[in-house]
Amino acid sequence: MKKKQRRTTAFAALSILLCAAMLTGCATYQNFKSTFIETEADNTAVARIGVYEPLSGKDKDHGKLELQGIELAHELFPEVLGKKVELVYADNQSDVDVAATAARQLVEKKVSVVLGSYGNTLSLVGGDFFAEAKIPAIAITATNPLVTSSNEYYFRTCFVESFQGVALAKYTAEQMGVTSAAIFKDADDDYAAAVSQTFGDKLVQLTQNEDAVVKVVEYHSNQKDFKQQLMEVKASGAGVVLLASRTSDALEIMQQAKEAGIQLIFLGTDSWESEDFLKSGGSAVEGAILSAYFDAEAGITANTEVFLKAYREKYGQDKEPPSEVALGFDAYLLAINAIGTAGTSVNGEAIKEQLALTKNYPGASGNISFDENGDPIKSVVIKTITNGAFVHLYTVEPTWQ
Numbered sequence: 199m200k201k202k203q204r205r206t207t208a209f210a211a212l213s214i215l216l217c218a219a220m221l222t223g224c225a226t227y228q229n230f231k232s233t234f235i236e237t238e239a240d241n242t243a244v245a246r247i248g249v250y251e252p253l254s255g256k257d258k259d260h261g262k263l264e265l266q267g268i269e270l271a272h273e274l275f276p277e278v279l280g281k282k283v284e285l286v287y288a289d290n291q292s293d294v295d296v297a298a299t300a301a302r303q304l305v306e307k308k309v310s311v312v313l314g315s316y317g318n319t320l321s322l323v324g325g326d327f328f329a330e331a332k333i334p335a336i337a338i339t340a341t342n343p344l345v346t347s348s349n350e351y352y353f354r355t356c357f358v359e360s361f362q363g364v365a366l367a368k369y370t371a372e373q374m375g376v377t378s379a380a381i382f383k384d385a386d387d388d389y390a391a392a393v394s395q396t397f398g399d400k401l402v403q404l405t406q407n408e409d410a411v412v413k414v415v416e417y418h419s420n421q422k423d424f425k426q427q428l429m430e431v432k433a434s435g436a437g438v439v440l441l442a443s444r445t446s447d448a449l450e451i452m453q454q455a456k457e458a459g460i461q462l463i464f465l466g467t468d469s470w471e472s473e474d475f476l477k478s479g480g481s482a483v484e485g486a487i488l489s490a491y492f493d494a495e496a497g498i499t500a501n502t503e504v505f506l507k508a509y510r511e512k513y514g515q516d517k518e519p520p521s522e523v524a525l526g527f528d529a530y531l532l533a534i535n536a537i538g539t540a541g542t543s544v545n546g547e548a549i550k551e552q553l554a555l556t557k558n559y560p561g562a563s564g565n566i567s568f569d570e571n572g573d574p575i576k577s578v579v580i581k582t583i584t585n586g587a588f589v590h591l592y593t594v595e596p597t598w599q
Contacts (some may be wrong), residue, residue, distance in 0.1 A: 240544045249312075260522065261315070265524055268526045272529055313526070324473075332351065357437070369487070387444065394440060397465075410436045422450070424454050440466075452464055480586075499560035501562050528563050553568065564577025565579070
């Protein structure tokens, strides 16, 4: 009996190979497989995209901003491969235990791609389930490098914090014409260390000057008086200072610089971009420069205009979309683009490969390419603070890739 089964199996395999060889439209068995076997298998009526977000709990406001962008893009582009796209929601409730259950639910519902989650830990929890099921996922604002570096199936639309150091260095050297700078950082903060390292390395590379960083000044997180460090920065002769610190510390440092009459141009990251920062900083933060994910007036790509038009029609012509909404919009666009180019909504590995090949995709938040870790090499907006408002200065394009 077993011998007969083996003969039947062998005959079936041989038949497939002979058919593949005779089909003039298929140069290889792989072509035959993708043309006939996989197409036949992809007979689902809809393409399902999973929404893995904290829609309740302490992080719900952040999750709902990302969801706004996803749903806005879905309204504009509701189909792929001639199928309707169905959004499948899984509320992880801002809780790591619930997150595992939510991730399993999306796997069981056989979604093509997962979007989210807000929160690094929640993304890391879900990532194991998605990778095991070979379902690609796209984080939107989760910035921890481990989300993508430890998982070949996870990508993201936001850049990691350290990438902002690269963009700030490019702006400093190429647009400001500054060839030397100082770094003022929190010695106890890994984020500050990463941004400072990439800023310094890129400034040295661009200026061809090993001494481009003329002074590195550190402080400790419980410190309240920064006058000594400010005097050291002033004595270094650097007029531009990367301020890698928590927002509260940055505000205090800039306030003390103003009180001491020390005039410096402070550089910071997207963590400064809030109304609270403007109100708390007042005149002390005037002239500060920061990197950001998105600016409504920058008009970076054609899809920026598509996004803004749709957002304002839905939420009001005077409304400015938060960065999280633009990044969520881009995550959906990248997902359906990968499904479309892969030619399948059921083969997660093929969709993942197409995501990895993404180059200069025109998202609402800028042109996006993915590096080997699934992190985006993309446009970075540079803003300044003028008259108590954030003003677009420049858009750094990813010419360093």
